[in-house]
Amino acid sequence: MSENPATSAPGPDDVDAPGGDAAPDASAHTPAEHAAPGPVPVPPAAAPSGPSSPVRPTAADEERTGTASGEESEPDGAGEPSRAASGSHRAQSRAEAGFHRPEPMFAPGTGPAADPAGAHHERRIRSFQPRRSRVSPAQAAAIRRRWPEWGLDIDGLSRLDLNALFDGRPVVLEIGFGMGEATAQMAAADPGTGILACDVHTPGQGNLLSLAERAGLTNVRVANGDAIILLREMLAPGSLAGLRVFFPDPWPKKRHHKRRLIQPEFIALASTRLAPGALVHCATDWEPYAEQMLEVLSAEPTLENLHPSYAPRPDFRPFTKFEGQGLDKGHVVHDLLFRRRAA
Numbered sequence: 001m002s003e004n005p006a007t008s009a010p011g012p013d014d015v016d017a018p019g020g021d022a023a024p025d026a027s028a029h030t031p032a033e034h035a036a037p038g039p040v041p042v043p044p045a046a047a048p049s050g051p052s053s054p055v056r057p058t059a060a061d062e063e064r065t066g067t068a069s070g071e072e073s074e075p076d077g078a079g080e081p082s083r084a085a086s087g088s089h090r091a092q093s094r095a096e097a098g099f100h101r102p103e104p105m106f107a108p109g110t111g112p113a114a115d116p117a118g119a120h121h122e123r124r125i126r127s128f129q130p131r132r133s134r135v136s137p138a139q140a141a142a143i144r145r146r147w148p149e150w151g152l153d154i155d156g157l158s159r160l161d162l163n164a165l166f167d168g169r170p171v172v173l174e175i176g177f178g179m180g181e182a183t184a185q186m187a188a189a190d191p192g193t194g195i196l197a198c199d200v201h202t203p204g205q206g207n208l209l210s211l212a213e214r215a216g217l218t219n220v221r222v223a224n225g226d227a228i229i230l231l232r233e234m235l236a237p238g239s240l241a242g243l244r245v246f247f248p249d250p251w252p253k254k255r256h257h258k259r260r261l262i263q264p265e266f267i268a269l270a271s272t273r274l275a276p277g278a279l280v281h282c283a284t285d286w287e288p289y290a291e292q293m294l295e296v297l298s299a300e301p302t303l304e305n306l307h308p309s310y311a312p313r314p315d316f317r318p319f320t321k322f323e324g325q326g327l328d329k330g331h332v333v334h335d336l337l338f339r340r341r342a343a
């Protein structure tokens with residue numbers, strides 16, 4: 001667990017080709033099973049292109065939308081703020097390598113950008129699978145209605161004013177909300193708390209916006225992009241009242257463990273963004289990942305476990321789709337509840 005998507009700078013052997021090695025292991029409870037509709041391998045690009053000259057999508061591409069591009073092989077910019085010049089070099093080498101950036105489905109400001117952080121904040125190892133999933137007409141309509149007010153792109157370029165965004169409510173960050181059912185339920189049960197819900201999955205973003213709208217919720221905001229950039233570049237130290245990570249992609253193959261979100265450097269970063277007393281709540285149905293979570297969270301000196309080991313399943317966490325799939329396979333679900341210590 002020495003490598004981390006946020007901060008490591010792996011060598012060439014660590015690079016996964018888009019749609020190739022990065023494809024999840026079909027024998028386990030995979031990221032593909034966890035997404036609805038699931039992440040799909042990104043096909044090789046038809047022709048090289050850079051951000052300023054996106055490849056014209058094929059007819060099949062046009063039926064889908066992409067929220068992450070698959071540029072896993074570019075130099076790592078982790079840990080550093082944006083540098084336009086080196087970003088353009090990266091974009092160029094990415095183009096030369098034959099990767100293409102999906103065209104955004106929505107005009108700027110009207111929906112999630114296909115690649116909000118662009119080349120400036122690209123990281124080499126991602127905890128999510130680049131994918132192109134179909135956005136239903138209802139999801140797209142919800143995005144068009146609600147995105148300008150409730151959506152934001154994780155571009156890594158400015159600090160968020162959480163007070164303004166959530167009318168002064170304490171704010172909990174949920175990373176990887178999937179289709180957002182649990183997010184909406186928890187937001188409805190606790191209207192005094194703001195939920196900053198982060199994912200890269202456009203259909204899920206539309207679904208959550210639709211659920212929030214239908215339930216009359218005013219305490220949910222949807223952040224599009226990589227949570228690591230959100231934490232590192234856009235959230236102030238001590239600004240969060242909690243962190244939720246429910247059923248993150250387990251990346252079961254050993255060579256993909258580096259893609260797991262819950263790693264020491266990630267938790268160290270996240271903890272700096274938590275206020276004293278903030279709750280960190282993780283859950284997984286993948287036993288080896290549960291063990292990793294327990295080890296990583298227990299080793300973070302700024303956090304304390306609220307239980308001797310795993311937590312009993314809290315009744316305030318709704319069942320999620322992925323939890324149900326795991327239980328159907330006989331998996332055991334583990335919750336972990338830790339608290340941010342006072343500084």
Ligand SMILES: C[S@@+](CC[C@H](N)C(=O)[O-])C[C@H]1O[C@@H](n2cnc3c(N)ncnc32)[C@H](O)[C@@H]1O
Nearest residue numbers: 034127128176177178199200226227246247320
């Ligand atoms: C397996 S799904 C779980 C969804 C949901 N929590 C549930 O239990 O139904 C994991 C989600 O995390 C998202 N994800 C993974 N890494 C992420 C990151 N670094 N930033 C934002 N979202 C991420 C993926 O896109 C995916 O939707």
